[in-house]
Amino acid sequence: MKTPLDKSKIKAAVKRRKQQVYTPVDPVQQLGFIHHNVDCIGCRACEIACKDKNGLAPGPRFRRVSYIEGGDFPDVYAYKVNMSCNHCAQPACLPTCPTGAIFKRQQDGIVDIDSSLCIGCRRCEAACPYGAPQFDPSDNLVKKCNMCVDEIDAGRKPYCVMACMMRVLDIGPIDQLDSASFDTTAIGPNDKPVKQVKNMADPKLTNPSIRFIAHSKGNVDNDNS
Amino acid sequence: MKQSQTALILRIMSLMLCVTQIQAKDAEDPEHDYLGSRWDPIHFKPAIDQASDEQCLKCHQEIIKRTTQSESPAGIKSEESIAWYQTNQNYSGPQETFHRRHLVTPEARRFMQFKCITCHQGHDPKDEVSGSSETAQSGLILRKSVDPDICLMCHGSFDYKVMSGLSGDWPEVAAKFENDCVTCHKEYRTVRHKLNFLNEYEIENLQADESDLCYGCHGGRAWYAIPYPYVRRPWLQRMPGALPEWAKNRPTNYDARFTK
Structure with a gap:
């Protein structure tokens, strides 16, 4: 027979363990995204595929294609930065969650949120430097990209990657993306993947699992890849 | 078949009603409809640097009003849950939303004096996402309206x-x-x-x-x-030299x- 939960014991244990230090999960293999900022045409098929898969109403966008434009004639430029959740090595959202709804998978480092445990405090949304957790006003819960874990478990790639008509968005093991040794059309023969592009928060904050092929105008000096 | 057609007509009618209502509301105060307000000078420098909380909350009051749910869809009670960092002794009070925790809870009022403009520095409607236009206001980070360096403090x-x-x-x-x-x-x-x-x-x-x-x-x-x-202010007495x-x-x- 199941023993009833003694809540006072749990509370005493919590008190004893004050100032807990959170140790991030060290996954067997960390999957990450790679996006080619220059070759992306900004068709947003990835966004639509994502919304379709996740049944999202207008409003929350798990994946966002950002159009970056600037310069003076004739020296003008445009490129795209495409981000969803970066499934960080040290996610900022995870320790902020009061209900344990957010977790990181051991086998592939995917950071997922179990929205059925979410109370909508929106701490994760504030903590994420990349704006990944999305608040859904229709049910007052926070949801986000989970790299289509069901597809990953079935041996396929996420919907956004499969929908990319330019083949500039892909996923792969982050160490292979870093060394550009991963076999993907998102990295050209002379391309060097970088960790940060212009106007993006410092990757040292959370070690996001995303790499970019940056536009020459989107390069940042302090890139440490 | 017939039922679904009726449902469709009803939906279209309710949509039309909604649109008329929105238009009527806009007509009442054309200066402050949603799109117009985005271009209000208060969202830009230099006005944003002087904006008071009252001015911000006039339109953005939902950030104070909205509270957490008492329990999650799976039945996790918010009053019984606690985050990793909330095991610190100087964390008290029930679960609250992020904004309330920084602005209006007793703990926030005691230790903090946050204003909206401490973190938020307006937004440029020309930017689809912050920082995407070359004329964008500095200090904003791609896809985030607050610079995480402020949180980092x-x-x-x-x-x-x-x-x-x-x-x-x-x-x-x-x-x-x-x-x-x-x-x-x-x-x-x-x-x-x-x-x-x-x-x-x-x-x-x-x-x-x-x-x-x-x-x-x-x-x-x-x-x-x-x-x-x-x-870092120099500690010359204790650490002379480099x-x-x-x-x-x-x-x-x-x-x-x-x-x-």
């Missing part, structure tokens, strides 16, 4: 590597220092918390009551893997936005 990790004598994170070494940060900090970093979003007096008092409660903010509520590079490597290139004063 209180939510960075514990910087034990630059503190001589500490071999690890505070919970590991606290006992060695009798849980007392002031053992050392009565001499080091004696200018503390003189920022316009903190109640310096209350914070220093709290520390006097329980000597390692500093850790509550300085590492104990870490969101990020790195510490905030706090400004600055240590880690302190090079650090500013000696905070941004005027945050100073009193």
Whole structure:
């Protein structure tokens, strides 16, 4: 027979363990995204595929294609930065969650949120430097990209990657993306993947699992890849 | 078939009604419809630097009004849940939304003096996402309306590597220092918390009551893997000569936005 939960014991244990230090999960293999900022045409098929898969109403966008434009004639430029959740090595959202709804998978480092445990405090949304957790006003819960874990478990790639008509968005093991040794059309023969592009928060904050092929105008000096 | 057609007609009618209502509302106050308000001068510099909370909350009041749900869809009670960093002793009160926790809860009122403009610096409607246009206001970060460096001031990790004598994170070494940060900090970093979003007096008092409660903010509520590079004022009497490597290139004063 199941023993009833003694809540006072749990509370005493919590008190004893004050100032807990959170140790991030060290996954067997960390999957990450790679996006080619220059070759992306900004068709947003990835966004639509994502919304379709996740049944999202207008409003929350798990994946966002950002159009970056600037310069003076004739020296003008445009490129795209495409981000969803970066499934960080040290996610900022995870320790902020009061209900344990957010977790990181051991086998592939995917950071997922179990929205059925979410109370909508929106701490994760504030903590994420990349704006990944999305608040859904229709049910007052926070949801986000989970790299289509069901597809990953079935041996396929996420919907956004499969929908990319330019083949500039892909996923792969982050160490292979870093060394550009991963076999993907998102990295050209002379391309060097970088960790940060212009106007993006410092990757040292959370070690996001995303790499970019940056536009020459989107390069940042302090890139440490 | 017939039923679905009726449903469709009903939906179209209700949609039309909605549109008429929205139009009617817009017509009442054309200056302050949603799209018009986005171009209100208050969202731009220099007006944003002087914006009061009342002005911001006139339209954005939902950030104060909205509270957490009492329980999650799976039945997790919000009053019984606690986050990692909430195991710090200086965390009290029920679960609240992020904004309320920084603005209106008793704890926030006691220790903090956040204004909307402490973190938010307006938005440029020309930017589909912040920082995407070359004329975008500086300090905003791609896809985020607040620069995470501001969060980092209180939510960075514990910087034990630059503190001589500490071999690890505070919970590991606290006992060695009798849980007392002031053992050392009565001499080091004696200018503390003189920022316009903190109640310096209350914070220093709290520390006097329980000597390692500093850790509550300085590492104990870490969101990020790195510490905030706090400004470094030279300690000439104690450390004459060259600055240590880690302190090079650090500013000696905070941004005027945050100073009193």
